[in-house]
Amino acid sequence: xxxxxxxxxxxxxxxxxxxxxxxxxxxxxxxxxxxxxxxxxxxxxxxxxxxxxxxxxxxxxxxxxxxxxxxxxxxxxxxxxxxxxxxxxxxxxxxxxxxxxxxxxxxxxxxxxxxxxxxxxxxxxxxxxxxxxxxxxxxxxxxxxxxxxxxxxxxxxxxxxxxxxxxxxxxxxxxxxxxxxxxxxxxxxxxxxxxxxxxxxxxxxxxxxxxxxxxxxxxxxxxxxxxxxxxxxxxxxxx
Numbered sequence: 304x305x306x307x308x309x310x311x312x313x314x315x316x317x318x319x320x321x322x323x324x325x326x327x328x329x330x331x332x333x334x335x336x337x338x339x340x341x342x343x344x345x346x347x348x349x350x351x352x353x354x355x356x357x358x359x360x361x362x363x364x365x366x367x368x369x370x371x372x373x374x375x376x377x378x379x380x381x382x383x384x385x386x387x388x389x390x391x392x393x394x395x396x397x398x399x400x401x402x403x404x405x406x407x408x409x410x411x412x413x414x415x416x417x418x419x420x421x422x423x424x425x426x427x428x429x430x431x432x433x434x435x436x437x438x439x440x441x442x443x444x445x446x447x448x449x450x451x452x453x454x455x456x457x458x459x460x461x462x463x464x465x466x467x468x469x470x471x472x473x474x475x476x477x478x479x480x481x482x483x484x485x486x487x488x489x490x491x492x493x494x495x496x497x498x499x500x501x502x503x504x505x506x507x508x509x510x511x512x513x514x515x516x517x518x519x520x521x522x523x524x525x526x527x528x529x530x531x532x533x534x535x536x537x538x539x540x541x542x
Contacts, residue, residue: 306343309347310365311347311368313331315396331348334519335371335417349403357399363410366412366537366539367414370416373418376422378434381431388479401426404420416504416516424486424504430489431484432480433483442479449476452495457491466527475522482501490504501517
């Protein structure tokens with residue numbers, strides 16, 4: 304059987320430097336594609352596309368979708384005024400990843416939503432976000448550094464199954480926003496042990512793999528999430 308083909312969304316930056324160059328670039332931290340490959344998948348990168356038909360065309364060819372971390376979502380996407388600590392808007396990326404997320408849900412394509420991706424999943428289903436956590440220092444310990452903290456999976460959830468029913472798991476994290484009101488059909492299936500921040504989301508009635516995590520599995524060594532996702536992509540199952 305051929306390895307499943309996994310699409311991973313990318314950043315779109317107005318300026319990136321490498322060698323002699325400083326140019327606009329679509330890019331992604333290497334941890335994402337390396338983890339997908341280590342889990343047995345083939346990885347392709349999905350830069351933003353402003354063609355309305357592109358999301359459907361691409362999802363028809365993929366076995367699974369990973370929506371990656373990145374900048375804050377424009378609060379206009381969930382009907383909120385901008386908080387002073389919210390970062391600049393990236394309208395092309397917001398529109399693209401919301402379209403991919405909704406198309407993946409409609410087509411029942413396995414979805415692993417990471418950090419910003421989890422927040423997008425929530426927004427795509429009508430939820431809202433906390434634009435700046437009162438305890439942000441616990442979730443973003445130093446600029447540009449993934450810091451560890453503990454999360455507690457909800458017993459009986461897909462996440463608990465994937466993490467072998469561990470009561471607490473230490474995860475690498477870097478974020479200052481979080482889920483507020485849950486989107487339609489979503490259930491919180493993990494919380495931070497220190498402040499009860501929502502750390503994972505699942506579709507309560509899904510019969511396929513849909514999982515959002517607020518932390519960054521690609522920045523750690525634990526392959527269990529990616530292996531479960533790749534297995535679901537390979538078999539078309541719910542994990």
